[in-house]
Amino acid sequence: MNLITIAFRNMQQRGLASALTMISMALGVALVVVVLSISWIIKESFDRNSNVGYHLIVGAKGGALQLALNTVFYLSQPIEVIPYEEYLEFLPGDDGRPNEIKRVGGWIAEPERKGIFSSYTRGGFAIPVCLGDYVGRFRVVATKPEFFEKLRYGKAADQEYRFESGRNFQVYSPEHGYFEAVVGSRVAREMGISVGDTVKTTHGDPEGEGHGQPFTVVGVLAPTGTPNDRAVFINLEGFYLIDGHARAFEDEAHPDAEKVYVEPELPPGQPPPLPLEKRDLTAVLVKAGQPMFAVHMARPINKRLRTQAVSPVKEVTNMLEMFVDPVRNALLAVTIVVCLVSAVSILVSIYNSMNERRRDIAVMRALGARRDVVLMIVLLESMLIAFSGGALGWVAGHGLAALASPLVEQRTGIQIGFLSSITWVELTLVPGIVILATIAGIVPALAAYRTDVSRHLT
């Protein structure tokens, strides 16, 4: 019979007390595992979206984080708008800007020249987005079809957007005109929207005034695990034609007096879109031809009167460090305290039983057990309780995470298997608990060590 068996028998003998101590330890560990799993899910979710597939968000001057939250995660309220002319400066190629001007038409300065930043974006892209409307509680993103054609998602930004049903919206279609929409997977599921349905947007917030213009849903996105799952995408041209979306006042940075009128070049039968001088944007998503171009491009953008360039990766990382990491650390601190309390409960449980077990210890000593052997037996008992409780809690924590997996996947697109959320911190958890319990076990073990044999032998 080895010492572990003896310690196990001692533990068994005080079954109820040992089981309760074990359960309190298991709850502590399960709590830590759940907190770590949640923090893994949050981090995984941010990681997936930090590589958004473009280098810069160009928007109105103001809070950089708010612009990133707004544009990448569709959180917070949109900040100021920028004129459509700013977007034209990013169109790649010598003919990018002139062609877009001819497509839309209206009053514009220097219609023939190329965009200021077009050389940086050659081989990349610039996609305009307008935010601010809602469908139900979901954000509306008014953009161009390139959003789904050119953007990629995933950790390596290498996954193309797929449509679970239907197709991408078009700038103009004969059957729906400028008013086509695509909905994210979660929007479709929660609102019961499918291809062929129509959606109407509300202005400013979910309870805002409704716009009368319906958009026909032509596609439902396959789940991506990105915020795009919970957004409604409408054609930018349709967005501009909704009441109240045209610019009401002259842009002082681009005085109308300096502009010339360009007649739109439209296919026969296509109604004219909103002219250039009446268009504003929330942001332009810019992918430079080379990553280093993005750094060079940011400075002149920030020097412009109306615009700022924000790196979404940097902002997301900053946000993780500013908000998510401290919350996670606070939760971890709480759970570590829970584990410490559990370790102390082991100490209390064993120490309280020392009076009744002193006779047993004296008997073992009388049978030839050295003091260090009885000390080791008590420490082993403490370690056994901690290990059993820790292992139980670990399995329970991951079991809970696995049980919640379908819900998490539905909400975030992230799959958590039984073991997929394990981090290196967690690998130290059970050994850490055992070490903690060993330290806690030293007090009763020393009491065992000091037991006066002749006094407790009868």
Place this chain on the structure above:
Amino acid sequence: MLEVHGLHKSFLLPDRTRMPVLEISELVVPAGEQAVLIGESGCGKTTLLHCIAGITAADAGSIKIDGIEITRLSESGRDRVRASKIGYVFQTFNLLAGFTALENVRLGMTFASGAKDRQRAVAMLERVGLGDRLHHKPSALSVGQQQRVAVARALVNRPKLLLADEPTANVDPANQQKIIDLIRECCDENRIALLMVTHSMHVAEQFERVIRLEEINHAVRDVLLESAE
């Protein structure tokens, strides 16, 4: 086998004075001899057994077990000698309640180096008539059976000396003689020196050698003489 010379043991009293308990000039029990130790309550019988077993350190004197001078050993050294050369049977059996009969016997082997032979423990329990009670816990055994387990535990390491402290005091009369016979037979079989404490004259009369502690323990004898004067 057991040789005690000039043994002194005293206890510290609350008033910081020392009360002598044992002053034994000589006590020898050769290998294979069986002796009973009798004496008044409080005359130091259990303290003597504890000193011999190395549970309590003597103040002075010499105690040799199988030729090993245990008074010169450290506490852990005495523990090792106790585990390998001494068997101890207690008045209240002192079986561990959470362990089965077999585990209680094997517990005795665990602390003796290298003694991990399960078969020997089983054989020992069969020898004391408990072959069919190996996996019973003490609470499921009768008082007599419990003491048999204690005897098996004391003898399983094949000790050179068996110390028995009133082994029949808590056993019903029907089982008392059986326990005595069992202990004596086992000691005979293995030439184990036996020193048994008893209060029962009926038990004492069965032994060829009866040691009256008052006669060899000067600490008690002087007190008795003083009180007689």
